[in-house]
Amino acid sequence: MLFNSVDFGLFFPVVFVIYWLLANRELKSRNAFLLVVSYIFYGWWDWRFLALIAFSSLVDYAVGMALYQEKEKARRNVYLGLSIVCNIGLLGFFKYYNFFADSFVDAFSLFGKHIHVNTLRVILPVGISFYTFQTMSYSLDIYRNTLKPTKDLVAFLAFVSFFPQLVAGPIERASNLLPQFLEKRNFDEAKASEGFKLIIWGLFMKTAVADRLDLYVSAVYGNVDHHNGVTFMVATIFFAIQIYCDFAGYSLIAIGCAKTLGFELMTNFKRPYFAHSFKDFWSRWHISLSTWFKDYVYIPLGGSKTSRGRTYANLFTTFVLSGLWHGANWTFIIWGALHGLFQTVEKALQNARIIRVPRSFAILLVFALTCLAWILFRAATVQDAFSILNVIFLHPGHSLYTGDLGIFSFSLMAVLLLGLAEWAAEYRPDWTLLNHRSYAVRLVSTSFMILYMIGLGVFDGSQFIYFQF
Amino acid sequence: MERVQIVSLLRKAVLYALILTGLDQIAGSFLDVVLDHSPDGRFYKAKYSLEECDEEIVIIGDSRGEMDYIPSVFIDSLGMTCWNASRGGQGLPYFRIMQEGILNRYRPKLVLFNVEDNMLEMPVNYERAGFLRPFYQSHPEIRPIINQVSPFERLLMQSRLYAFNSSFYYLFRPYLFHNLDGKREDLGWKPRPGMVIPEEEHEFIKETALAPLNPQSVAMFNEFMARFQEAGIMVMIVTPPNYNVQVVKSSTDCYVADYCQEHHIPLFRYSENIPLITHSEWYGDRDHLNPEGAVLFTQKVAHRIKKAMVENDKDPVSVIDFE
Numbered sequence: 001m002l003f004n005s006v007d008f009g010l011f012f013p014v015v016f017v018i019y020w021l022l023a024n025r026e027l028k029s030r031n032a033f034l035l036v037v038s039y040i041f042y043g044w045w046d047w048r049f050l051a052l053i054a055f056s057s058l059v060d061y062a063v064g065m066a067l068y069q070e071k072e073k074a075r076r077n078v079y080l081g082l083s084i085v086c087n088i089g090l091l092g093f094f095k096y097y098n099f100f101a102d103s104f105v106d107a108f109s110l111f112g113k114h115i116h117v118n119t120l121r122v123i124l125p126v127g128i129s130f131y132t133f134q135t136m137s138y139s140l141d142i143y144r145n146t147l148k149p150t151k152d153l154v155a156f157l158a159f160v161s162f163f164p165q166l167v168a169g170p171i172e173r174a175s176n177l178l179p180q181f182l183e184k185r186n187f188d189e190a191k192a193s194e195g196f197k198l199i200i201w202g203l204f205m206k207t208a209v210a211d212r213l214d215l216y217v218s219a220v221y222g223n224v225d226h227h228n229g230v231t232f233m234v235a236t237i238f239f240a241i242q243i244y245c246d247f248a249g250y251s252l253i254a255i256g257c258a259k260t261l262g263f264e265l266m267t268n269f270k271r272p273y274f275a276h277s278f279k280d281f282w283s284r285w286h287i288s289l290s291t292w293f294k295d296y297v298y299i300p301l302g303g304s305k306t307s308r309g310r311t312y313a314n315l316f317t318t319f320v321l322s323g324l325w326h327g328a329n330w331t332f333i334i335w336g337a338l339h340g341l342f343q344t345v346e347k348a349l350q351n352a353r354i355i356r357v358p359r360s361f362a363i364l365l366v367f368a369l370t371c372l373a374w375i376l377f378r379a380a381t382v383q384d385a386f387s388i389l390n391v392i393f394l395h396p397g398h399s400l401y402t403g404d405l406g407i408f409s410f411s412l413m414a415v416l417l418l419g420l421a422e423w424a425a426e427y428r429p430d431w432t433l434l435n436h437r438s439y440a441v442r443l444v445s446t447s448f449m450i451l452y453m454i455g456l457g458v459f460d461g462s463q464f465i466y467f468q469f
Numbered sequence: 470m471e472r473v474q475i476v477s478l479l480r481k482a483v484l485y486a487l488i489l490t491g492l493d494q495i496a497g498s499f500l501d502v503v504l505d506h507s508p509d510g511r512f513y514k515a516k517y518s519l520e521e522c523d524e525e526i527v528i529i530g531d532s533r534g535e536m537d538y539i540p541s542v543f544i545d546s547l548g549m550t551c552w553n554a555s556r557g558g559q560g561l562p563y564f565r566i567m568q569e570g571i572l573n574r575y576r577p578k579l580v581l582f583n584v585e586d587n588m589l590e591m592p593v594n595y596e597r598a599g600f601l602r603p604f605y606q607s608h609p610e611i612r613p614i615i616n617q618v619s620p621f622e623r624l625l626m627q628s629r630l631y632a633f634n635s636s637f638y639y640l641f642r643p644y645l646f647h648n649l650d651g652k653r654e655d656l657g658w659k660p661r662p663g664m665v666i667p668e669e670e671h672e673f674i675k676e677t678a679l680a681p682l683n684p685q686s687v688a689m690f691n692e693f694m695a696r697f698q699e700a701g702i703m704v705m706i707v708t709p710p711n712y713n714v715q716v717v718k719s720s721t722d723c724y725v726a727d728y729c730q731e732h733h734i735p736l737f738r739y740s741e742n743i744p745l746i747t748h749s750e751w752y753g754d755r756d757h758l759n760p761e762g763a764v765l766f767t768q769k770v771a772h773r774i775k776k777a778m779v780e781n782d783k784d785p786v787s788v789i790d791f792e
Contacts (some may be wrong), residue, residue: 005620005621006620006621006624017475017479020471020475021472021475025471186471187471187474187475188474189474189475189477189478192478193478404558405638406635406636406637406638406639407635409638410635410637410638447488447489447492450489451489451492451493451496451630454493454628454630454631454634455496455630455631455633455634455635455637456634456635456637457634458635459619459621459625459634460596460618460619
């Protein structure tokens with residue numbers, strides 16, 4: 001069930017009303033209700049995949065209990081290993097098996113050896129990368145003695161499958177979300193209103209900006225051989241904004257839905273294109289994933305508390321793995337490697353205290369390099385990505401393909417509106433219209449946004465980009 | 470206490486929804502007025518096609534249909550009234566909507582159908598016909614086709630503002646810039662001025678590839694043809710020329726040729742007419758004839774129509790016309 005679908009438009013109000021009005025006010029029955037509706041939400045795609053999420057949840061529930069009771073390190077390692085093997089095994093089987101099999105065959109063919117490896121015909125279960133990471137973090141935190149396990153199986157299952165953030169995050173930590181399932185939740189009208197505003201803003205980002213820009217981006221990236229460098233530059237900038245609005249929009253809807261139900265999810269995006277360094281960028285972009293990799297990969301590798309060379313290697317490795325997490329394709333791995341490289345170079349320059357640049361120039365530079373990396377992310381193949389880079393740098397041309405002028409001009413308008421809103425949120429928070437102190441301003445701006453969506457939103461039932469991960 | 474708060478919130482939500490519905494109605498009514506008074510442009514043409522046209526000949530097609538056929542030439546050559554209901558960038562869903570709108574009111578004597586050489590290989594794109602949403606409420610006959618634009622269309626169409634979704638640019642443009650889609654007196658024809666420059670990039674291409682047919686497109690084409698036949702309307706099909714592209718054989722061509730033969734429908738194939746497709750001075754761009762080319766082409770088509778109507782000559786290949 002997509003957030004931008006009529007199905008969800010009917011599902012969520014019904015859930016909201018039953019949850020607060022009809023469900024027994026006891027915590028257990030509300031959690032049970034959330035578990036049932038979350039499984040319905042997930043099963044809407046394919047009910048067979050419910051077994052996977054149930055399996056992943058039960059494994060970590062049992063591992064968490066066992067880890068807590070076990071004091072012997074060797075056994076604790078075995079239990080943790082079980083959680084990691086099960087979760088990474090699920091991911092590996094559904095997401096990466098074919099990629100590694102094909103890469104293996106390609107590697108051999110480079111040396112003139114042609115081998116045959118059977119590939120699988122399986123569908124990637126929606127959100128598997130998100131919920132496996134969420135459940136794994138539960139076991140990892142208990143292993144590190146930073147979290148106590150819960151005995152309440154229903155609460156735990158509801159925590160793993162909590163529908164607002166189940167399929168595309170934010171990837172919640174058990175230490176933040178799980179306790180909220182164990183505490184009584186009371187209805188708060190102000191919080192609910194705030195949640196609905198986040199939902200509206202998230203829908204605006206998705207339907208009026210991301211999906212609008214996609215019309216132009218897809219037209220350009222879908223015909224790699226037919227466009228010049230200028231057109232690809234514009235399409236790539238549009239894609240940078242599209243993917244941000246697509247994913248941040250999803251996160252806002254998720255956070256908003258959770259808020260209306262009395263939950264606080266972590267912030268996932270903080271205006272990333274105002275970042276003045278790559279370190280800053282990754283503290284603003286997909287925060288739940290970048291902190292996950294920081295806590296469970298970068299720091300265990302040694303983090304920055306080691307030699308400089310090793311620190312750079314740790315950083316680079318973490319970003320390559322982050323790229324692989326995004327998708328089983330070399331384009332994502334190179335995208336991750338590029339970000340690893342940017343961060344490493346940035347850290348080296350900072351350590352050497354070589355250059356200092358004005359903040360506005362730094363923001364532009366980070367944005368430009370981020371866009372460069374997005375080319376890898378958006379292109380269908382590495383070959384396509386390099387063709388595009390070749391065209392941008394060697395054959396920029398001077399004419400811009402605009403396609404349908406209506407689509408192009410409304411894309412520009414969407415970018416402008418978003419830019420103004422982001423600028424205000426970054427530098428003049430008191431100017432943000434949706435949270436303005438005046439009730440009239442809030443009402444008018446919310447109404448404008450809804451009417452803008454109706455008039456200029458794209459409602460073609462398109463998926464969120466991060467669903468494929 | 471909690472229940473009171475929730476009921477209060479729901480009450481506010483309902484009130485707010487009512488206010489939004491009111492605003493939606495006001496905005497929709499205003500846009501309806503803007504559309505009704507369109508001086509020219511695509512909305513004027515769509516409204517005329519669906520609600521007013523009563524010409525004896527109706528031309529249906531995409532941008533080539535819109536730019537290559539001049540109604541006034543047909544009027545002079547055949548002595549029959551003519552309206553060009555074609556629209557650039559459109560495909561079978563638009564053609565079906567035009568068909569339903571026209572058949573709902575009257576029966577033209579002849580429909581000239583412009584068929585692209587790859588029309589039946591391409592998937593059906595309903596979204597492009599979405600610009601006809603403003604006619605959804607007033608034309609029940611077109612609703613089943615518009616409903617296919619998106620899975621939520623039926624529900625979204627309850628909003629009057631949504632009917633104009635993404636259409637504002639083309640809705641307001643005729644008020645600022647006149648005749649960009651052709652003058653009213655051109656009767657639906659949109660001239661494509663200019664002349665293609667014969668450069669290296671326009672080297673001669675001979676298209677013989679046989680891509681697979683798209684079953685959905687084929688089904689829609691069959692439905693389109695069958696509806697006219699059921700209504701007893703004569704249909705003639707023309708495959709238009711492209712500069713320096715000779716379509717010798719495409720899956721669409723083969724299918725359409727077989728269909729025409731089976732149903733005794735005249736087919737005029739200009740997509741492989743060497744003399745026509747190699748004259749750069751007749752083209753505004755690679756895909757469209759300029760006014761000079763359009764006049765010549767329309768005269769030739771008119772001649773073929775006359776032969777087909779008077780002499781009952783339904784020879785499907787008209788390559789001799791431009792030799």
